[in-house]
Structures are given as structure tokens and as C-alpha cells.
């Protein structure tokens with residue numbers, strides 16, 4: 164079984180030293196959230212994930228969720244762990260105190276998301292979608308809906324889902340067919356089938372609150388005619404007590420490559436009673452509140468799985484002995500494989516990407532809080548623009564890197580990585596869904612390039628480039644950081660050139676742009692990681708004497724990143740700007 168130690172030192176380093184986002188620090192609601200509180204929460208979270216949740220990963224993989232006699236049963240140990248999980252208040256961590264939440268910022272809950280993803284993604288998914296559904300209801304539900312449904316979702320005795328996908332539509336939601344007919348009392352009857360619904364049914368909670376996209380009979384075709392409905396598995400009375408079973412049933416659950424402990428369900432809605440959330444025909448916009456936050460969390464899933472893969476590969480490489488390294492001191496016998504240059508390169512590749520991602524997502528968590536809670540609307544909007552720009556980047560880059568890192572971890576284990584005993588191949592299989600769900604990574608890249616760079620709020624990418632440029636200029640003044648600032652500057656210029664190329668090509672050839680989206684997302688993502696590393700380096704050089712080993716490690720890891728990972732930017736630029744003729748003119752047989 165894979166082992167795991169939550170990386171609290173790195174998380175606390177970010178929380179204490181990189182919490183220098185001025186607008187975040189202006190937020191009144193988080194004034195009390197200091198380092199002691201953060202450390203206490205992270206230490207409790209570490210105990211929970213290392214001891215209680217981690218063993219569920221193997222249990223769920225070996226004994227997946229099952230569907231028998233119309234009931235979905237979770238793997239052994241899940242029920243007991245979930246009971247403890249909600250008794251200790253973990254579902255309520257980031258929720259509004261008005262509904263029983265603890266009101267912690269995403270700067271803390273994102274670390275908890277990472278720990279849970281490392282320990283067991285399957286187990287995590289049972290509460291993850293509940294938080295997504297909670298966010299959507301909080302932002303778009305009426306007061307009476309919030310009062311009736313949110314407290315039990317926050318406490319975790321009810322869970323939530325998001326029901327978008329149908330047999331005919333995954334990416335293209337404009338095709339969806341589920342019908343909603345309005346009733347005389349203002350409720351709706353929903354009929355249709357949803358597939359691939361994560362935690363659509365299970366035995367962990369008393370009720371499940373489905374958020375369902377459906378179409379009213381008079382709705383316009385396509386995405387402009389979609390409304391959002393809250394449909395409980397069991398009807399809920401005015402006082403929030405449970406009533407009769409609603410018209411929602413489970414058809415089957417999927418047999419899958421990974422995340423086998425998570426129940427992925429076919430749900431049939433047969434005149435199920437639902438309540439409209441948000442305005443008629445604007446359901447997709449409301450659902451996007453949930454999906455945008457959720458997409459960042461999916462990126463963090465990739466980060467969490469990468470972290471546990473790295474930790475296990477590192478430990479193994481310090482034990483496994485094979486061959487002699489170039490600098491071997493041995494006259495007899497083999498060296499541990501971490502002495503070989505290529506193993507060291509692979510480990511540093513993982514570490515430098517993971518720590519850069521953690522720093523980037525910590526900064527994004529601050530920006531998300533500013534976008535939700537700042538009192539100045541202009542600052543709020545600017546933060547919201549940055550979050551919307553970076554959401555597809557974090558979702559895609561972190562999950563794609565998760566594939567690279569879990570594959571490399573397997574490689575370090577050699578044959579023992581491919582076989583099941585060490586639990587490494589499971590990390591690869593579990594991570595494989597993350598580039599697919601919540602909108603495939605290809606679609607994220609299209610969203611980034613066609614909708615997020617420049618939109619009605621202005622030149623968002625230009626503002627982001629400006630922000631990086633300013634940090635580069637500031638850091639150039641510092642002799643120790645200048646080398647890194649210069650390297651980042653070279654790559655920022657490539658991002659600027661690529662952005663101009665996209666703008667020009669948008670007028671001449673949409674195919675050229677479509678064929679470049681994936682490369683562009685990678686360029687922006689790698690530059691964003693470089694920017695995060697620059698901030699880490701600034702602190703590391705300044706504070707080196709306070710914690711020498713920690714900061715020297717950071718500087719050495721950054722050197723690897725700037726010399727060996729950042730050059731991928733140029734490769735993606737060359738590939739992305741080569742045009743689409745080499746793709747579109749090919750005749751597949």
C-alpha cells in the first residue's frame with residue numbers, strides 16, 4: 164500500500180510567507196484566521212487523512228462500490244470513516260457559519276482538498292460534490308431553499324451531486340433532453356436520464372440533493388434553454404424532516420478503470436419533484452458557479468495524487484539497490500537507485516512541478532476569496548477575472564502533470580510499480596479520470612483561448628502578464644533572484660508573442676487557433692508556475708538563515724524548474740504556432 168505524510172511544512176510555509184496578497188489581507192472575515200489556527204487544522208487534517216482515509220484507497224480499489232437489489236453500497240470501511248468525518252466537522256470546514264459551517268477560507272480548505280486527494284480520491288468524492296452543490300445553492304437558491312437544505316448538507320448528513328451528463332451529451336450540454344414541467348404549486352416534475360453521476364447514490368447519507376440541468380417545454384434550443392433544479396432523493400418537508408421517496412432511482416453503476424470506491428451512477432428521473440434554482444433558462448450560468456470552483460478542486464486532485472506518487476517514489480529510490488552510479492564509492496554490491504542521475508532528474512521533475520503547483524493554487528485560493536468577499540467591487544471583479552482565466556489552466560495543467568508524475572513514479576518502481584502490491588499503478592489509474600471529468604482538458608483549453616483571454620471585462624491576459632512583469636522587475640533588483648527573473652522574462656516574452664499570434668490568427672483562421680489551444684494553455688500554465696517559483700525564491704533568499712535546509716532545498720528545486728521544466732514553454736510555442744494545415748489537411752482512412 165502507498166504511504167503518505169501530509170506536507171504540512173510546505174503548506175505552512177505558503178500560509179505564513181506567501182500570504183502577501185494585499186487585497187486578501189484586507190478581508191475582514193478572515194482576520195482571525197492566523198497561523199496557529201491554520202497549523203492546528205492542518206495537523207488534525209493530516210492525522211485524519213494519514214490514518215483513517217489512506218487505508219480506504221486500497222479497500223475501495225479491491226472491493227469497489229456495488230449496486231445490488233436497487234441499493235448502492237460503498238466499499239468496506241467507508242461508512243465508519245464517513246461517520247467520523249462528519250462528526251469531526253470536516254464537511255463544514257469552508258461553509259458559511261450561518262448554515263452551521265466553520266467559515267474557513269480556501270487558503271486552508273484547498274490544503275485539505277489536497278490531503279484528501281492524496282489519501283483517497285474515491286472517498287473524497289462523496290463529500291466533494293456536496294460542497295459544490297452547497298456553493299451553487301448558496302449563491303443562487305432562495306432564502307427558503309437555503310434554510311431548508313443547506314444546514315443538513317453542511318453537517319454532512321445529506322450529500323449533493325451535479326447532474327449534467329446524459330447519454331447524448333457530455334461536452335455539448337445544448338443537446339440535453341431531461342424535461343421539467345411546471346406544476347400549479349410552483350414546483351416542477353423532472354423526467355429523463357442522467358449518466359456518470361458521481362455519488363449519485365450511496366449508503367453514507369440520509370438524503371442526496373441532486374442539482375439537475377433540464378429543459379422546460381417552451382425553452383429555446385441549445386444552451387440558452389437550460390434551467391437548474393434541486394431534486395432531493397427523498398422529499399423534504401418544510402421543517403427539513405424527511406418525507407416520501409421522490410421519483411429518482413438508480414439504474415446501474417459504472418465499472419471503471421480507477422476511483423473504484425466512488426459510485427458513478429445512472430440516475431433515472433421519473434416525474435421527480437424539483438425546485439428551480441436561479442432564473443429560468445439561465446441554469447448553465449448558475450451551474451457554472453459550482454463548476455468553476457469544482458474545476459480548481461479537480462486540479463488540486465491532480466496535485467494531491469502527484470504528491471503521494473512522489474513521496475512513494477522518493478522512499479523507494481532510497482531503498483532499492485541496482486547497479487553502480489558514476490560516482491559510486493562501492494567496491495562490491497549495488498548503489499541505491501537515487502544515486503543514478505536519471506532517477507534524481509525524475510524525482511526533481513516531480514518535486515519542482517508539485518511545489519510550484521501548490522504555490523500557484525495557494526495564490527489562486529487568495530484571489531478566489533478576494534473575488535467572493537472584497538468590499539470594493541472593482542477589486543472583486545479584477546480578482547474574479549484572474550480566477551476565471553486561471554481556472555481552466557489549473558484544472559488541465561495539474562491533472563495532465565498528474566499523469567506524467569504518476570507514470571514517472573511507476574517507472575521509478577520498475578516492475579514493482581506496474582504490479583499491484585505497492586499501490587503505485589492505482590495512483591495512475593485513479594488520476595486518469597481527472598483530465599476527463601468536469602469538462603475535458605481539451606475543452607478547458609478551448610474555453611481559455613476563445614472565452615477567457617479577452618472578454619467583456621477587458622484584456623484579462625494582458626492584465627495578468629502585467630502583474631507577472633511587475634514581479635519580474637521587482638525581483639531583478641535582487642542579485643540572487645535576477646538569474647531566475649531573467650529566465651522567467653524570456654518565457655514571458657514567448658507568452659506575449661503567442662498571445663499576439665492567437666489574436667491575429669483569430670481573425671484569419673479559427674482552425675489555427677483551435678489547434679494551438681492545448682499548447683497555449685501549457686505555455687500560460689508553465690509561466691504561471693515560474694511566477695509562483697519566483698515569489699518562493701524571493702522569500703527563500705531573504706529568509707535562508709531562519710531555516711537553512713528548507714530554503715536551500717527550495718532554491719535548488721527552483722534551479723531545476725527554471726533549467727529543465729520551463730524550457731518546455733518554447734517547445735509548446737513552436738508546436739502551437741506551426742498552424743493547422745499539417746492537421747486539417749490530413750486524410751484519415
Ligand SMILES: Cc1cc2nc3c(=O)[nH]c(=O)nc-3n(C[C@H](O)[C@H](O)[C@H](O)COP(=O)(O)OP(=O)(O)OC[C@H]3O[C@@H](n4cnc5c(N)ncnc54)[C@H](O)[C@@H]3O)c2cc1C
Nearest residue numbers: 325326327328332333334359360361427600601602603605
Ligand atoms: C468517473 C466519472 C465521473 C463523472 N462524474 C460526473 C458528474 O458527477 N456529473 C456529471 O454531470 N457528469 C459526470 N461525468 C461526465 C464527464 O463530465 C464527461 O464524461 C465529460 O464531460 C466528457 O463528456 P463525454 O464523456 O460525453 O465525452 P464527449 O463530450 O463525447 O467528448 C469526446 C471527446 O471529444 C472531445 N471534444 C468534445 N467536444 C469538443 C470540441 N468542441 N472541441 C474539441 N474536442 C471536443 C473531448 O475533449 C473528448 O476528448 C463523469 C464521468 C466519469 C467517467
